[in-house]
Structures are given as structure tokens and as C-alpha cells.
Amino acid sequence: MEDLFGRKYKVLIVDDSDTNRAILAEILREEYDIIEADSGEGAFKVLQQEQGEISLVLLDVMMPGMDGFEVLERMNRLGIMEDVPVIMISAESSPGFITKAYDFGAADYVSRPFESTVVQRRVKNTITLYAKQRRLVDIVANQIYEKEKNSNLMISILSHIVEFRNGESGSHVIHINIITELLLKQLMRKTKKYDLSQTDIRLISTASSLHDIGKIAIPDEILNKPGRFTPKEYEIMKTHSEIGASMLKNLTDYQDEPLMKASYEICRWHHERYDGKGYPDGLKGDEIPISAQIVSIADVYDALTSERCYKKAYSHEKAIEMICGGECGAFNPLILECLLDISGDLQKELQSNTSGIKNKLEIREVTDEILNNNDLSASGQMLQQLELERAKADFFESELSGITFTFQSSPPVLTLSESGAERLGVSRVISDPLESPEIKKLSDETLNRLLEAVSHAASSDPAVNMSGSILADGRMTDCDIRCKTLWMSSEQPNFIGVSGVIFLKDTPAEETHNKNNKEDISAKEINGMDFTLLNQVGINSDSAVERFMGNANLYAKMLRKFLDDSTFAKLTAAVAEGSGQEALEASHTLKGVCGNLSIESLFTLFSDQVAIMREGRWDDAYAMMTEITEKYNKVTEALRTWLDMQ
Structure with a gap:
């Protein structure tokens, strides 16, 4: 399986068992580049080395040191799982473990022993869905970036006109934008008091460019006066905040736009002060919108550190000292703390960043926020597909025989198992199946009854079971159909598809008995190999x-x-030393390995031992070692003999 550039996707397998990793690697190696880690700590080393290159993680639950759930928790905390899906694979199949894995953000859960085709399909489906989601995010991010660039261009032109009249350098608007953004980000890290989001930061930073737009109405002789203002001139200059707000308020068609609201707040109140001694309205404390409070400090800092027709520039250090010392009016103590926090980076950012346009990494953050809030219909569709895959995983865990199928309602697509499509003589993937001649030829009567049954199902009672007949292997064949309707979780559940299995009744009874119950382990030759010896020691070859x-x-x-x-x-x-947790981890690993290799005699013993250990009956679990060791030696001796014969 390859990405858009023809490279194989990289899959990281994390398991402390060499055998378990080897099994998964062999199953997936042909389609993917495989990287292995034998511990949770090792997984993070790989993720760090391969930043942005890992497409999926296959993660064991029980491992020494950092277990699978701790890995998930840390990946969530570091934001890795937003881009790297995780499929949990474990011999632990209890509902509690599976639910916990999903709660921690796992995309899927596969229980050992597993079928190779199931693992391949789950891996492919998950990578495909996440790849589509990443492409969706990139498309939206690029669209937002272009819109942001155009918006900033128009705002910059307008604000530079004001600066030109004011005799200020062209960098003032850019500086205000940068300082505003740095302060807002630090404030968001420091407190949740103002409930700021990445979208809010984007809006306020952009709106800050219009803070002095009202100066366009101030006479030149006042605006560019090199000396101190007279009291009358100062009163005229102060009107620029009200004039700017009035100009924006007259744009009646855009009053509900978030950018307009932020721009109005900043224009009118960026000269207010925290102690109520500012203008034009004498607002005090948090009566002043946080947008205006932030821009107020940004404006004062840049004015102090920039040369004007009436003064020389102060140093960065002196400006910080004057602002925090109250020489420029009273400001929110929390924002002053933020100013001190960013003080070390402020000069560097102002020197290196000469554009008010946000870079694509920042735009990506905004895009992720939009998608996470389900503001785009495409995001909802992606969530629906992920929900569909998760529901399928639960259902197919025990339904691996017969002809498996999945129907997705939007867009309508039917997917059949490879062998099932071959037996039915139809395509594996069929778009708009209800109108497809391929499906109608199988059996109109059975199809209509199935549709009727599905239409009466509900999220509280999703199962549908019925009998019928269908065209298979070139002839009409009786069949049983077992399926489960799938629903999108919400206050009002929405139907999103069906997963099911078709059992054909023409299979010989003896063959069915052997396949489903696995009771006949008589000697058979498979691919030229005689498995008699293995069958005799409890290996279901x-x-x-x-x-x-x-x-x-x-x-x-x-x-x-x-x-x-x-x-x-x-x-x-571990048993000899009485190390309970280590013994549990080792026994659990062996349970999974023996399950996957169909060493049923040992799988049963290790399953019982793990269950007893979980109950805290350590003495009983340790007492089992005599029987386990005897059986283990018998099995491994038979394996060595058989392998030497091949």
C-alpha cells in the first residue's frame, strides 16, 4: 500500500514478544514498511526519530514498564494521535479492556488469536481513513491560508494608508499583530479565564491591524505634530478611537461577522486602562474586552520601542520596565505577567517575522480546531466512516466464516469479502448496490425481505436474522443471513450501514463441523507438509x-x-522469584502467541493461568507451572522434531 508519492506506508509494531512482532511483520511486510519496538519507551524513540513518517501503530496492551494504555495516554498528551492512528492488538478480549482502549483514542482493537486477513483489512481501512482525513485537513488548511492571505492583504493596505498619513514606519501594524498573537497564546497557556481558542487568536490578531483606523479622520497638523499636544489637540486626537469604531459600525452588512466584532472592540477600547482612567468610555478591569486589553499593551510597547517624530526609541528592556512600572497607565496584572513571560522571545520574533500572514503550521492548528468542532460537513462524514469501522470491528470478531459484507449508507457502497464476491460472481466493491444489476440478479425476493427487515431495526435492537435463497456458485442456494445494523452515536441515532454474514447451506455437514468447532485434528497434509505429529500434541494445524x-x-x-x-x-x-506482575505479563504474552499459532493445548493452560492471576490467586497460578512446563516441553520437543523433518 503506497502513499501519493509511491512510497510504502510505515507501520510501527510495538510488542515485547519477538514472536508476536514477527507474526505481524510477516503478515504486513509485503504491503508496508515495518518498524519494530519491543517496549513503550522504544515506541516513543521511533516516533521521535520518524517524525511525521509513521502511518499507523499496532500496539500491545500488556508490556513490562510502560504498558499499552500508558503509551496511548502519552500519545494523546503529546498530540501524536491526531495524526497517527493506533490499533490495539492483545490476547485480552474482555469488554472492559476494549472499551478502555477506545476511550483512550485507539482507532481499532483486534483480539488474539486473529486471522491474517482481518489484520490486513483493519490496517488498510484505518490507514486509508486517516490518509483521507489528512488530505481533507490539508485542503481546508490551504483554503483558509489563501483566505487569510487575502484578508490580511486588504487590511494591511488600509492600515498602511493610516500609517503613511501618521508618518509611522510600515512595520507598526505587523508588530502589533505579532505582539498581540504572542500575548494571546501565552494568556491561553496561563489561564482558562478568557476561554480563548486558536480561532479567537487568529481573529483578534488580524483585527489588531485596524486599531488606529480612526486616525484617517484626524487633521495632518495634529497627527504629525512633532511636539506635545495642546489640551485641545489632545482631545481631538483621542477621538480617533470613537471615529474608527463608528466607521466599522456603519458597515451594517457585516455586523454579525466575528472579525467585525473583534475589530470594533479593539478600535473603540484599545486606549482604555485597567483602573478606569482611559478613554473614551472609562471602562475598568474586565469591562474592557480582552481583545482591547491585549492590543493596548502591544500598542504601547511598539510605540515606546519605535522612533517617532516627537521622540527617540526606547530599548526593549526600558519599555518593559516602563509598562510594568505603571508609567504608561494601568494594565491587567495577568497580561503583564504574560508580557514578562514572552519578553525573552519578543525581540527575536519582531526581528525575524516581517509578515502579518500566518504560516501554514498556525493555519493547520486553526483547521484542526474547526474539524474537531465538526464545523465542516466533510468532518462529520469522516467521523461517520470511523464509527462504521469501529462497529464492524466488534461484530466481525466472532463472525469470520461465511460470506461477510458491509453496506455503508452514505455514500451507498457494498463491500464483500474476496472469497464471497467470487462465490456470488459479483464485484467486491459495488457503488449504489440497491440499483445494481449485479445485486438484483442474486435474488430479488431475498433482497426485498432483507431491506424490509433492516428498515424495522433500531439502534436499541440492531440485529437482523433471516433465511432465504441466493445465487451462489452458479445455482440458487439456501442461506441464513445474520447481520447488525450500524448507528451513529448521538442523542438521535442515525443509521449509517449494515455489517453481516451470509451462511450458505450447501456446505457438507462434516466440513462445517470441522471448520466451526475445530474438533477434528486428524492427520492432514497441507502444502506438502504432514502435520500429524503436531496435531498429536494439541496443535490445530x-x-x-x-x-x-x-x-x-x-x-x-x-x-x-x-x-x-x-x-x-x-x-x-518470575514464578521462582515470586514476581507476580512479571509472571502475569509473561503468561499473558504466551497466551497470545499460542493462540495465534493455534497451539491449543498450551493456549488453554495459559488462559487459565492468566485468569487465576487476575483474581490474585498467585499460589494456585504458580502451582500450575508443573503441568504447564510438562506440556510446554512436550510441545517444543515435537516442534523441533517436526521442523527438522521439513
């Missing part, structure tokens, strides 16, 4: 080879890996 996509050679390779695995030695040592 039929199931295992099927799990490995019918590739007996690959299965044999994984059995060799199992013999080299040191986990059983770790279990024995």
Missing part, C-alpha cells in the same frame, strides 16, 4: 495454516520463531 493465509511455509517459520522465544524462561524465573 488446519486452523493455523488458514490463519496464515494458507501459507504452511510461513506458519513453519513462525513456529521456529516460537522455539527461539525467551518468554517461557522469563515466566519460569
Whole structure:
């Protein structure tokens, strides 16, 4: 599977078991670049080294040190999971574990033992969905960037006209924009009092460019006077804040626009002071909008540090001292703290940033916020697809035989299992299936009854079970259909699709019995290999080879890996030392490995031991080691003998 540039997607496999990692790597290696980590700590080293390159993480739950849930929690805290989906893979299949994984942000959960095709499909579906979502974010970000660039261009032209008349340098508006943004970001980090978002910061920073637009109406002889104002001149100069606000208020068609509201607040009140001694309205404290409070300090700082026709420029240090010392009026103590916090970076930012246009990284932050708030319909559609995949995962966990299918309602698409499509003689993926001749030829009568049954299902009772007949293998065949309607979680659940299985009744009873119940483990030759010896020690070779996509050679390779695995030695040592947690982790790992390799005799013993350990019955769990060791030695001896024969 490749990205837009023809490169394979990178998948990180995190598991403390060499065998488990090897199994997953072999299943996925042909389609993906595989990177492995044997611990949670190792996973973060890889994520740091491969920044932006990892497309998906396959994560074990139980590992020594940092377990899977701790990895998820840290990935969430660092914001990694916004771009890197995680599929949990574990021998732990209890509902509590699965729910916890989803609550921590996992995209999917696969229980061991698993089918190779299920893992391949889950990985492909998840990467595809996240790739589509990333492309959606990039498209929206570029659109916002272009809109932002155009808006800033027009605002800059207008504000520079004012500056030109005022004799100020062309950098004043840019400086105000930068200082405003730095202060707002620090304020957002420092407190939640003002409920600021990335969108708010973008709006206020842009609106700050219009803070002195009212000066366009001030006479030149006052605006550019090199000396002190007379009291009368000062009163005229002070009117620029009201004039600017009035100009904006007269734009009646745009009064509901957030940018207009922020611009009005800044124009009218950026000369107010925290103690109520500012103008034009004498507002006090938080009566002054936070936008105007921030721009007020930004304006004073830039005025102090810039040369004017009536004064020389003060140094950065002196300006900070004057503002914090109250020489320029009273300001919000919290914003003064923010000014001190950013003081070290302020000069560098003003010197290096000569454009008021936000860079694409900042625009991406705004875009993510918009998408997370579901402000775009496309975002909702993506969420629907993810919900669909998650619901499918739960249902298909136990329904792996028969012809599996999934119907997505919007847009209407039917997807069939590869073998199912072949038996039915139709395409695997069919758009608008209700109108498709391919589907109608299978059985109009059965299809109509199924649609009727689905239409009567509800989120509280989603199951649909029925019998019918369908065209399969070139002839009409009786079948049983079991499916589950899927719903989008909300106050009013919305139908989003159906997942189901078609069981054809023409399968010989003996074959069905062997496939579903796995009771017949008699000697069979698969791909030229005689598995009699393995079957005799409780290894279900039929199931295992099927799990490995019918590739007996690959299965044999994984059995060799199992013999080299040191986990059983770790279990024995942990039991001898009475190290309960280490013993639980080792036994749990062996349970998963034996499940995937269909070593059913050992899988049962390790499952029982793990359950007993979870109940805190350590002595009983340790007492099982005699039986486990005897069975383990018998199985490994048979494996070595069998592998030597191949």
C-alpha cells in the first residue's frame, strides 16, 4: 500500500514478544514498511526519530514498564494521535479492556488469536481513513491560508494608508499583530479565564491591524505634530478611537461577522486602562474586552520601542520596565505577567517575522480546531466512516466464516469479502448496490425481505436474522443471513450501514463441523507438509495454516520463531522469584502467541493461568507451572522434531 508519492506506508509494531512482532511483520511486510519496538519507551524513540513518517501503530496492551494504555495516554498528551492512528492488538478480549482502549483514542482493537486477513483489512481501512482525513485537513488548511492571505492583504493596505498619513514606519501594524498573537497564546497557556481558542487568536490578531483606523479622520497638523499636544489637540486626537469604531459600525452588512466584532472592540477600547482612567468610555478591569486589553499593551510597547517624530526609541528592556512600572497607565496584572513571560522571545520574533500572514503550521492548528468542532460537513462524514469501522470491528470478531459484507449508507457502497464476491460472481466493491444489476440478479425476493427487515431495526435492537435463497456458485442456494445494523452515536441515532454474514447451506455437514468447532485434528497434509505429529500434541494445524493465509511455509517459520522465544524462561524465573506482575505479563504474552499459532493445548493452560492471576490467586497460578512446563516441553520437543523433518 503506497502513499501519493509511491512510497510504502510505515507501520510501527510495538510488542515485547519477538514472536508476536514477527507474526505481524510477516503478515504486513509485503504491503508496508515495518518498524519494530519491543517496549513503550522504544515506541516513543521511533516516533521521535520518524517524525511525521509513521502511518499507523499496532500496539500491545500488556508490556513490562510502560504498558499499552500508558503509551496511548502519552500519545494523546503529546498530540501524536491526531495524526497517527493506533490499533490495539492483545490476547485480552474482555469488554472492559476494549472499551478502555477506545476511550483512550485507539482507532481499532483486534483480539488474539486473529486471522491474517482481518489484520490486513483493519490496517488498510484505518490507514486509508486517516490518509483521507489528512488530505481533507490539508485542503481546508490551504483554503483558509489563501483566505487569510487575502484578508490580511486588504487590511494591511488600509492600515498602511493610516500609517503613511501618521508618518509611522510600515512595520507598526505587523508588530502589533505579532505582539498581540504572542500575548494571546501565552494568556491561553496561563489561564482558562478568557476561554480563548486558536480561532479567537487568529481573529483578534488580524483585527489588531485596524486599531488606529480612526486616525484617517484626524487633521495632518495634529497627527504629525512633532511636539506635545495642546489640551485641545489632545482631545481631538483621542477621538480617533470613537471615529474608527463608528466607521466599522456603519458597515451594517457585516455586523454579525466575528472579525467585525473583534475589530470594533479593539478600535473603540484599545486606549482604555485597567483602573478606569482611559478613554473614551472609562471602562475598568474586565469591562474592557480582552481583545482591547491585549492590543493596548502591544500598542504601547511598539510605540515606546519605535522612533517617532516627537521622540527617540526606547530599548526593549526600558519599555518593559516602563509598562510594568505603571508609567504608561494601568494594565491587567495577568497580561503583564504574560508580557514578562514572552519578553525573552519578543525581540527575536519582531526581528525575524516581517509578515502579518500566518504560516501554514498556525493555519493547520486553526483547521484542526474547526474539524474537531465538526464545523465542516466533510468532518462529520469522516467521523461517520470511523464509527462504521469501529462497529464492524466488534461484530466481525466472532463472525469470520461465511460470506461477510458491509453496506455503508452514505455514500451507498457494498463491500464483500474476496472469497464471497467470487462465490456470488459479483464485484467486491459495488457503488449504489440497491440499483445494481449485479445485486438484483442474486435474488430479488431475498433482497426485498432483507431491506424490509433492516428498515424495522433500531439502534436499541440492531440485529437482523433471516433465511432465504441466493445465487451462489452458479445455482440458487439456501442461506441464513445474520447481520447488525450500524448507528451513529448521538442523542438521535442515525443509521449509517449494515455489517453481516451470509451462511450458505450447501456446505457438507462434516466440513462445517470441522471448520466451526475445530474438533477434528486428524492427520492432514497441507502444502506438502504432514502435520500429524503436531496435531498429536494439541496443535490445530488446519486452523493455523488458514490463519496464515494458507501459507504452511510461513506458519513453519513462525513456529521456529516460537522455539527461539525467551518468554517461557522469563515466566519460569518470575514464578521462582515470586514476581507476580512479571509472571502475569509473561503468561499473558504466551497466551497470545499460542493462540495465534493455534497451539491449543498450551493456549488453554495459559488462559487459565492468566485468569487465576487476575483474581490474585498467585499460589494456585504458580502451582500450575508443573503441568504447564510438562506440556510446554512436550510441545517444543515435537516442534523441533517436526521442523527438522521439513
